[in-house]
Amino acid sequence: MNTRPILDSYAGPHALSASFNADNSCFSVALESGFRIISSSHGETKVTREVGGGIGCAEMLGTTKYIALVGGGKQPKFPQNKVQIFDDAREKVTTSLEFKTPVQRVRITQKYLVIALLNSVGIYNMKIPPIKVAEYETVNNPFGLCAIGEGVLVFPGILPGQLKFFNVGNSQISIIAAHDTPLRTLAVSRKGDMVATASEKGTIIRVWSYPSCTKRAEFRRGVDDAVVFSLAFSPDGSTLAVTSDKSTLHLFDIPTSSQPKPDPAKHKWGSLSLAGPLLPRQFSDTYSFTSTKFEMGDEPLAWGPHSKSATFTASTPGVPGGRPTKGLIGWLDDQTLIVVGAGQDARWEKFVVGVDQVGKRVVYRESWRHYLDL
Template identity: 45%
Template sequence: MNTRTPLETPSPTPVLSVAFNDDCSCFAVGLNTGFCIFQSDAATLRTARDFRAGVGLVQMMGKANYLGVVGGGRQPKYAGNKLIVWDESKSKEALEISALTPVRGVQLSKERIVVVLQNSVRAYKFAKPPSLVSAYETANNPLGLCCLSARRIAFPGRTAGHIQVVEITTGNVSIIPAHSSAIRALGVSPDGELLATASETGTLIRIFSMNNCARLGELRRGIDPATIFSLAFSPSGTLLACTSDKSTLHIFDVPNPRKPGRNQDPENGEGQTKWGILSRIPMMPRLFSDPYSFASAPFESGEEPIQKSQALSDSMTLGTGKVPKGVIGWLSDTSLVVVGAGRDARWEKFNIVEDSDGRRHCVREGWRRYMVGSA
């Protein structure tokens, strides 16, 4: 019989979802019992809301006065096809939006509520009651991919691999043929000017201008296919972080002629490659000339498999079939955190440091199982 005392108490409840607020100063997690909000810089608990019922998705607006909440878990608080805008300052429901199909994602701003469904995106005016402003058809979008900035909304198009960019004030729609396979991850820069995309293949990340939808460049994560978990721009928009099921965090210089990065040619916005002179030999495969990350570091995907376990199968109701892992939040241009969900929900902090030769490295500062002692 094993009588050894465990070194650390396991997480008392699985985390069903993870999402950062606009400036990544906080992140919210959905639980079988409600939701919690943590300070990002040290994963310290800020708010715990016990509904005694499950929240499968929670998205903050700003500093968490309002949150978009969707039911989930073993005993959902709300139906999966219903979005509740929760007013945390008053501890009550503020608004309600119902749909015909389950809600896959939500984005909030002071003017808009964007509800993401399996095959459509619906934009509402933030008012009581909410009024539908526009609706758009999409390809299958089980992950609820959508980015909302002050001026635009970006989400998958009707054709797999395409992106729709909607101007909020005019309603004009632009189509970006970003990839040849389905979109797996999206990220928008804090100023709303740049869009990063990755497909199900997961080898290339493409950067587009949100102003004219022009492709500014592409970055190579690797050669082997991978499932991209998260894409996130740094506060200045000059760096991009990426995580995948390879359990590696990559940091790239962003190809943007208007904001040249450290290893970037200001004439064309292209970054340096890792193959040196080989990248200049004619007729070499393109992987030799593609810009790679300037720094990388392993992160913990957790002890459970990335595919949802049987124990979690009745807790995950959003239809993604995956435990969220590797969600990125930038604290500054030199510091970021990576947060995961599931029973082994982890928070890790990384810093970008420069050595005496001017080379930049990504170094892990610390980690913790953030739900231990918080539930």
């Protein structure tokens, strides 16, 4: 099986960040000179816009109608405390929102615009101009953590490890203690009925049901601490994909309420998983059913990995998390997903879930490319 056919060679510019649209059909890339829209299925450029300065964050509505932009990089086009709504059909900014502090991240849907600042999250109706619905205080949130699904928005609470659920229908707030340490990554299922969380420790992944806000599953990514880059549910909600700074992509089965406990014969530690309190919990925890490596890319030595701390100082203003995006997951369908990275070595990789010669489910890399070369 050829798991890595090389599609092209690297000669691209520096990508500051990357973000998927709502259905993962495209991803937007923020550059030192503007932004691009890339097709997720093949990693090919659909739209290139030069704006005469750096864009740290580009969030796309649908395909290319409206794009929310935040200045960033070495020579920002816009101030980091402003969100510009760019109308791609007219190739101009139609409206903007200004804040007292730098914008950490933007999320945009057909109905809502969500702005994450360091210590608050603002929710707006997606109109021109946007209309403010609510604002909530958060703990320090330098990664701009916030995720939106059908009917629900999630973001950090006012205490480390705390998670808030905002019901977009009735504005009701629910709060849980998701982890003991600060949150590092969030994801919402497409139906809005599940939320996945990881803390800055990065060993345990938890899945929460919504609207009950009860724990549905708990997975062990590994024993050693790690930076969890991305969490993503498959479209049907049956699988959770996880990437980390270990350059590993893990896949976990999401249990249903009627599903029995995993068969010890299929558990990583076999019958030891039944030993309960006699052994450390990592012997009984649920591990991924398959994993593989993805490429973080070759970056300058001074670049370094994403910080493990959820309270570090951003090194690149305007860029979510202060570092180029790595390990961003997007599902194309229930068996196919891509992993995208920004930086000097900006990569697109396609993975497929299949079955090997002995009937075991596996995930393998089908192809990859440097997406900015095209």
